[in-house]
Each structure stands twice: as C-alpha cells, then as structure tokens.
Amino acid sequence: MSGPKHSPIYRLTATDPQKQRRVVSKDGHNNVRIDNVEGMVKLYLHDIWTTVVDIKWRYKLTLFASTFVVTWFTFGVIYYFIGMGNGDLDPEPGYNHTPCVQNVATLTGAFLFSLESQTTIGYGFRYISEECPLAVFTLVAQLVLTSLAEAFVTGAFLAKLARPKKRSETIKFSHLAVVTQCEGWPCLIVRVANLRKSLLIQCQLTGRLLFPYETQEGEKTLVQQTVVDFRLDSSSECSTLLLPLTFYHILDESSPLQSLTAENLRSRDFELVVTLNATMESTAASCQSRTSYIPQEIMWGYEFKPMLFASPSGRYMADFNCFDEVRPCSDPSMLSGHVHKLRLEKEYRKD
Structure with missing residues (x-):
C-alpha cells in the first residue's frame, strides 16, 4: 500500500477542563433531562406502543416473558375456580358427574392445562368437556386475548431489533x-x-x-x-x-x-x-x-x-x-x- 508523504502527524485529544454542559453527547444521545411534567405516566400509557418499543432491553425481555407466564397463570386460576364451582374438586364426585376439564384436580393441573391450550401442545391427558359452556367460553376468550397480547409484545420486540437507530x-x-x-x-x-x-x-x-x-x-x-x-x-x-x-x-x-x-x-x-x-x-x-x-x-x-x-x-x-x-x-x-x-x-x- 502506498500513499503520499506528509509532515509529522499529531493525534490531538480534546479536553473539557470544567466539563462543559452539552445538549447532545459525543455518541449522539440526548442530555436533556425532562422533569416536573404533570401526568407523565398517563401520557406514556396513552402511547403504549412507543413506550414498549423505547424501554430498555432488560425491561422488554421481562415484559416478553411475563406476558406468557401471567396469562398462563391467570387463566389457570380461572379454570381452577370453574372446576371448583362445578364440583370437580370434590373428594367423591357423583357417579354421573362430568368434569369441566378432565384430569384437572389441582391448581397445578389447571395451570398446565392453560399452558397446553395457549401453546397448542394439547390435548391429550387434560382436555375440556363439552358439558361445561363456561369453560368453553373461557378457552375461546383465552386464545383471542392472549393472541392479541403476544402479537403486540412480539411486534414491539421485533420493532426494537429493526430500529434504524x-x-x-x-x-x-x-x-x-x-x-x-x-x-x-x-x-x-x-x-x-x-x-x-x-x-x-x-x-x-x-x-x-x-x-x-x-x-x-x-x-x-x-x-x-x-x-x-x-x-x-x-x-x-x-x-x-x-x-x-x-x-x-x-x-x-x-x-x-x-x-x-x-x-x-x-x-x-x-x-x-x-x-x-x-x-x-x-x-x-x-x-x-x-x-x-x-x-x-x-x-x-x-x-x-x-x-x-x-x-x-x-x-x-x-x-x-x-x-x-x-x-x-x-x-x-x-x-x-x-x-x-x-x-x-x-x-x-x-x-
């Protein structure tokens, strides 16, 4: 590799004797602090999409994981109470008794049924019964609501990855x-x-x-x-x-x-x-x-x-x-x- 010859080169480093205030840092970040804004949380919630996209990665990963875990557990609790109201958890159910969800006798079982339903890896050992309309309605509501929540969180996750920033x-x-x-x-x-x-x-x-x-x-x-x-x-x-x-x-x-x-x-x-x-x-x-x-x-x-x-x-x-x-x-x-x-x-x- 060849290049023209020049006079001696000096690498100069700028110094800030008194650390002068800056609006924009050298790496392009905003140094302006926003303070004393009334209703800031409400404003952020009104634009929830931008808020979710802008949050730091540790919070976004926590939100991504908690979206699944919270919905699994919430609907698991709902299935548990539905079974309790239907008498599925009684020690000696009647001879002609049909459970709302087969083989669900504990909260852990209800959680596993909720997980299997939402991730579409059922139904085998645990499955819903057609004799319980409330459980069928809850299942439909779970699949619709969680699909929307997962699409929102997954979209925000991908949007942060693809940001031109x-x-x-x-x-x-x-x-x-x-x-x-x-x-x-x-x-x-x-x-x-x-x-x-x-x-x-x-x-x-x-x-x-x-x-x-x-x-x-x-x-x-x-x-x-x-x-x-x-x-x-x-x-x-x-x-x-x-x-x-x-x-x-x-x-x-x-x-x-x-x-x-x-x-x-x-x-x-x-x-x-x-x-x-x-x-x-x-x-x-x-x-x-x-x-x-x-x-x-x-x-x-x-x-x-x-x-x-x-x-x-x-x-x-x-x-x-x-x-x-x-x-x-x-x-x-x-x-x-x-x-x-x-x-x-x-x-x-x-x-």
Whole structure:
C-alpha cells in the first residue's frame, strides 16, 4: 500500500477542563433531562406502543416473558375456580358427574392445562368437556386475548431489533472538528464515514449552533439555536456515503460563526450539534446519526490526515487508524490566525 508523504502527524485529544454542559453527547444521545411534567405516566400509557418499543432491553425481555407466564397463570386460576364451582374438586364426585376439564384436580393441573391450550401442545391427558359452556367460553376468550397480547409484545420486540437507530451506530463522526483554509476562506470541517458495506443514500449533513443569548431588552436565553449549513464540494447533499467524506462550513459573512478566530475560540461558549440524515439502501428506511462539538474540540489551523490510499491490487483502502488524526495545515495565515486580515489585503490589492 502506498500513499503520499506528509509532515509529522499529531493525534490531538480534546479536553473539557470544567466539563462543559452539552445538549447532545459525543455518541449522539440526548442530555436533556425532562422533569416536573404533570401526568407523565398517563401520557406514556396513552402511547403504549412507543413506550414498549423505547424501554430498555432488560425491561422488554421481562415484559416478553411475563406476558406468557401471567396469562398462563391467570387463566389457570380461572379454570381452577370453574372446576371448583362445578364440583370437580370434590373428594367423591357423583357417579354421573362430568368434569369441566378432565384430569384437572389441582391448581397445578389447571395451570398446565392453560399452558397446553395457549401453546397448542394439547390435548391429550387434560382436555375440556363439552358439558361445561363456561369453560368453553373461557378457552375461546383465552386464545383471542392472549393472541392479541403476544402479537403486540412480539411486534414491539421485533420493532426494537429493526430500529434504524442501530444502523446509526455504524456511522462514525470525527472526534474533533478542524478549521482550515479552503478557497481563501476559513472553513469548519468535520469527517464522516460509513462503517458498513451497505450504502447510505441521500445523505445530508446539517448543523445547529447552540449558544447562550441575551436580547436587547436584557432577556437572557440559556440556549439559542441557529442553522449552520454544511456542504460537500458544490452541493449540500451527498448521493451515497461510500467513502469517508469531509463536510465543510464556510466562515463567511453569512455564517453564525463569522466572528470566530484562533484567539477567541477557547473563550467562546457554544455547542455545534451535527446531524446526518440518510436512507438505508437495503431497507429504504431513514436513519439519523448525530454528535456535537464544543470549542475545546475544534482545532484552529489544522487539517485531517488523508486516510484513503490505493492498494497494489487496484482497490481503494480506508485506513481508520488515521480517521481522527490531524496535522497542522501548511497555510501560514491559518497558523497565525489572521486569515481575515490577509483576505482583505488581497481584495484591496486587486482593486
């Protein structure tokens, strides 16, 4: 494998001296705590499907198992009381007595009959009698109700397995963002890669800048949002995420980060939330992956190390050991932090 030679590479790790608050964590999870909502349990029960799909796996597995066990035991108790009311549990039943359920004389036997009926592994030793309409009605009700309950729980189980959220875990964002010069303008650049061979199509990277804001009237807002546009070459949309790509945002006059410089970067208080929306080619389902960057995770005057090389077999190889590696850029204006001043001087000389 061969690749171009470059200057020494530095792997930089961002640090958070005071553990700055974040709305979105680096792995894309929501850090906002919802509290003091009246009737939260009632609201969750109104949307029971979403609640069941969203619960953690340990609770979902418990719900899945308890659905079967509880219904088996509940209807077993019902069959037991039906037999008790019919006199099936008497020590000496009459000569012409016909039990509601044959060979069920204990609660354990009633539970086993309920289990065999619901799982359709009967009837052999225990079976229902046609002389007891109440038991027949209970059997029909059990099969209808438990089929609905099992379909609901099984569907929620499969829906959680097939959630596009899991696909987003194989979308990788660079740990750091860099600011380097591109076509005469400083650009904020992030790197994104797809870790699976299955393609992501119609990819679009968008950003939201979150920062504290104070209005002219003196009203303070803890989190103000504004849009940060990211581009790939000449378009804001990527047809396929086949190779590791770099998306950039130009820090021009229309950018909400236009006042950002190398000197004030570390003193700024903001969070840049980056979201990738894409469609999975295999299932046509949409997925979304996100991360965030704070000033300590933005490197001014650096650029990403190339990670795509040509192999001797004629194929391309993406070396993910270089995915998060950055190096100082070769532009002296970026290293000095006076890129805006130099650009104005060039425009003045042209005029």
